[in-house]
Amino acid sequence: xxxxxxxxxxxxxxxxxxxxxxxxxFYHASQIGVVQCQKALVNALxxxxxxxxxxxxxxxxxxxxxxxxxxxxxxxxxQFGVALRAGVHWKFxxxxxxxxxxxxxxxxxxxxxxxxxxxxxxxxxDCKEIDGPLTLLLGWAWIRLPYLSPVPREPRSFPLAxxxxxxxxxxxxxxxxxxxxxxxxxxxxxxxxxxxxxYTVDRVDPNIIxxxxxxxxxxxxxTVPLVSFECVEWHATDRIRRQFGFVQGVPHEEWNLDKxxxxxxxxxxxxxxxxAPTHYSWVMH
Numbered sequence: 270x271x272x273x274x275x276x277x278x279x280x281x282x283x284x285x286x287x288x289x290x291x292x293x294x295f296y297h298a299s300q301i302g303v304v305q306c307q308k309a310l311v312n313a314l315x316x317x318x319x320x321x322x323x324x325x326x327x328x329x330x331x332x333x334x335x336x337x338x339x340x341x342x343x344x345x346x347x348q349f350g351v352a353l354r355a356g357v358h359w360k361f362x363x364x365x366x367x368x369x370x371x372x373x374x375x376x377x378x379x380x381x382x383x384x385x386x387x388x389x390x391x392x393x394x395d396c397k398e399i400d401g402p403l404t405l406l407l408g409w410a411w412i413r414l415p416y417l418s419p420v421p422r423e424p425r426s427f428p429l430a431x432x433x434x435x436x437x438x439x440x441x442x443x444x445x446x447x448x449x450x451x452x453x454x455x456x457x458x459x460x461x462x463x464x465x466x467x468y469t470v471d472r473v474d475p476n477i478i479x480x481x482x483x484x485x486x487x488x489x490x491x492t493v494p495l496v497s498f499e500c501v502e503w504h505a506t507d508r509i510r511r512q513f514g515f516v517q518g519v520p521h522e523e524w525n526l527d528k529x530x531x532x533x534x535x536x537x538x539x540x541x542x543x544x545a546p547t548h549y550s551w552v553m554h
Contacts, residue, residue, distance in 0.1 A: 289368075292368075292369075292371075292372065293368070293371040293372055294371075294372050294376070295371075297427070297428050297479075298428070300427075300428055300431070301404070301428055301430055301431060301434075302431055302434035302435065303434055303435050304404045304407065304408070304430055304431075304433055304434060304436070305435070305436060305437045305444075306403055306407065307407060307419070307443070307444075307446070309446055309447050309448045309450070309451055310407065310410060310417065310446075310451050311399065311403060311406065311407070312448050312451075313448055313451035313452055313455060314388075314406065314410060315388060315391045315392055315399065316392075316452070317455060318388045318389070318391075318392045319392075320388075320389040320392055321523050322505060322508060322523045323385055323389075323502065323503055323504070323505050324505060324508055324509070327455055327458050327463070328455070328456065328457075328458045360498055361379075378495045378496070378497065379495075379497035379498075379500075380402050380405065381405075381495055381502070381504070382495035382496065382497040382500040382501070382502045383401050383402065383497060383500055384401045384402050384405055384406060385495065385500075385502035385503075386401070386500045386502055387399050387400055387401030388401075388406075389502075404430055407433075408429065408430045408433075411432075411433060412429065412464065412467045413463060413464050413465075413467060414458075414462065414463060414464070415464065416454075416462055417451065417454055418433070419433055419436035419437075419439075419440040419443040419444075420436065420439055420440040420443070421433060421436075422434060422435060422436055422438075422439050425474065425477060426477075427477050427478060427479070429473070429477075429478075465511045465512050466511075466512065466513075466514055467512075489506075489513060490506045490510070490512075490513040490515070491504065491506065492504060492505065492506045492507045492521075503523070505520070505523070507520045507521055508520040
């Protein structure tokens with residue numbers, strides 16, 4: 270398992286650097302400190318992941334419950350921002366050449382697509398590791414299942430992921446919880462223990478989350494394919510309507526992503542995926 274590791278808490282930037290970070294929408298992500306991975310919890314979540322529906326299957330919950338404001342700007346931006354704290358694959362670097370164009374890309378969708386892909390791969394019986402934005406996965410679990418979270422060290426901080434910055438220093442009991450502990454907790458999950466609508470005023474002080482985070486909330490519940498280079502993953506919000514304050518109806522039949530779901534990044538790295546046979550229909554969806 271990968272840990273979301275950073276040697277020191279984020280420093281304050283000078284005004285010029287902070288201005289550039291805000292222009293690109295990477296400022297909030299730059300403020301995340303160390304959020305230590307809880308490997309047993311990640312393993313327990315992987316065991317509950319169903320690749321066909323992109324959902325976690327729990328006793329009273331069937332749902333991925335990753336909201337999307339361009340994917341990351343819902344759950345990711347709610348929690349911490351729009352970029353990864355870990356190293357970035359070089360395939361993204363050409364997108365950073367034009368500074369003023371950076372904000373035009375849907376970095377959130379890309380982040381969520383890669384997390385979905387990582388969960389799908391890790392759920393295979395022959396897979397023994399996982400990569401991807403695990404801070405997002407852990408933050409989702411701790412916000413939605415607060416009884417399974419470590420003690421928040423900074424409960425009023427933003428980005429919200431910083432609630433659990435360096436959590437292992439103050440909650441050593443949680444650090445040593447085993448896979449069996451989380452399996453048992455999931456098996457015994459009761460109605461009321463899962464937080465469906467996580468960002469209402471009774472859950473999070475509205476003064477903590479900046480107003481710009483809510484600007485595009487109309488697209489949070491969009492049921493769409495998430496496309497990032499070779500990754501195509503389905504964002505099945507029709508299966509978790511309660512998360513957005515709606516009544517849950519009968520979801521549509523799961524989409525068959527076919528070959529696009531197993532695409533790997535080999536061969537030419539400058540491929541125009543919008544014209545690739547496996548991706549064209551999903552890009553145009």
